[in-house]
Amino acid sequence: MRIDLSGRVAIVTGAGGGLGRAHALLLAKRGAKVVVNDLGGARDGSGGSATMAERVVEEIRQAGGEAIANGANVTEFDEVRAMVDQAMSAWGRIDILVNNAGILRDRTFAKQDLSDFRTVIDVHLMGTVHCTKAVWDIMIAQGFGRVLMTTSSSGLYGNFGQSQYGAAKMGLVGLMKTLSQEGRKYDIRVNALAPSAATRMTADIMSEAELVALDPGRVSPGMLALVCDDAPTGTILCAGAGSFEIAHITLTKGLYVGAGEDAAEQVLAGLDRIADRSGEMVPPTGPEQPRHELSRVPGLMLAAANG
Known part of the structure; x- marks a missing residue:
């Protein structure tokens, strides 16, 4: 059965380019009204402009969809609440939240400045907390909600030079796992997507052939499956180059040794x-x-x- 989001309202953060843009375009193509959020900053989070979000909104409108632009900084809860109010004023409900906004400040832990470490945590982890908290009561009242976290293989498995990024991304898995339980009785389903995609955050570390294969549009079908009416909950879906996998945090049978001196x-x-x-x-x-x-x-x- 074709996934139809007609009548649904979605917010996508970091949607001015790359993965977020691909997510927003696909949601709109399937009938959702979309808030295209993007601060418009550089890859490291500096700067800001509404132009990127407005361009994606225009793409959606040119294709016959409905969208509005928003430049909220996800690290500022008041701005996030204003974004949610904007969506509610325009369309009266919020069904889908895709937490996608992120930055990179790669550096080894030994050379990492604590302020940079904190900034990455603030954007990825606390930014997601802010957006999710701002829509949570609305989704409870509706008796329906779909929330997607964007995790990463760097969090699940580690990656040299990305201690702060990996910490934030694994933190999102813990958040997702708990919220998927707390939201279950309200039909709020919460999942995580671990994408492999060619974006401005990966443009300088991959070959041309890899960049082509890892087009962000090949990840977005996984996003759509995780936010549709029939979505699972508590799932970590890995996606890249048109391939999809499930990641699990497992527990071995282990060994009982007791509490002796040895x-x-x-x-x-x-x-x-x-x-x-x-x-x-x-x-x-x-x-x-x-x-x-x-x-x-x-x-x-x-x-x-x-x-």
């Missing part, structure tokens, strides 16, 4: 067994880890069995 030595000696992935699981919630661990304590197991 417990640390047993852990060290048993790391290969602890790391053995046969029988690993994907815990549905955080409390599943202590439940699993408690289930291996002999006395507690016996008490549960006899209880």
Whole structure:
């Protein structure tokens, strides 16, 4: 069945170019009314201009869609709330939030200035928190909402020179996993997209052939699947070059060593067994880890069995 977003209202942050632009164009093509948000800054977050957002709005309108431009800085909660008010005044509801705004300030941790570290966290993590918080009560009242976080392989798996970026992106996974649980009873579905795409943030680190294959438009179908009416929730979807994968944070079966004096030595000696992935699981919630661990304590197991 074709995904139809007619009547839906979407906000896409960082939508003046690259992935955000591709997301906004696809949402509009499928019928959504779109707030195209972009501060219009440089790759490192400096500067600002509404021109980028306005160009994408014009593209959408030329194609027959509805869109409005917005230049809110996602690190400023008052500006984000004004953006949400703008969408509500124009269309009366907000169904979809695509948190895409981001910056890069790559540098090794040893050479990283703490102010730069904090700025990257503020844009990626707190910017997403601000936007999500600003729409959350609206979505609860509607009994419907779709929220997408943009994570990264740099957060999931690490990447040299991106300690602050990776920390922010993995933080978004934790936020997504919790909000997907809290939003479930209101039909608010929250997911994360880990894109591989050629944008101005990757233009100087890839070959021409790779840049062509990694067109942002090949990622956006994954975005659409994660924000449509039939979307899953709590999913980490990786996407790039037309390929899609699911990332999982797993828990191995592990090894019970007890609490003896040599417990640390047993852990060290048993790391290969602890790391053995046969029988690993994907815990549905955080409390599943202590439940699993408690289930291996002999006395507690016996008490549960006899209880």
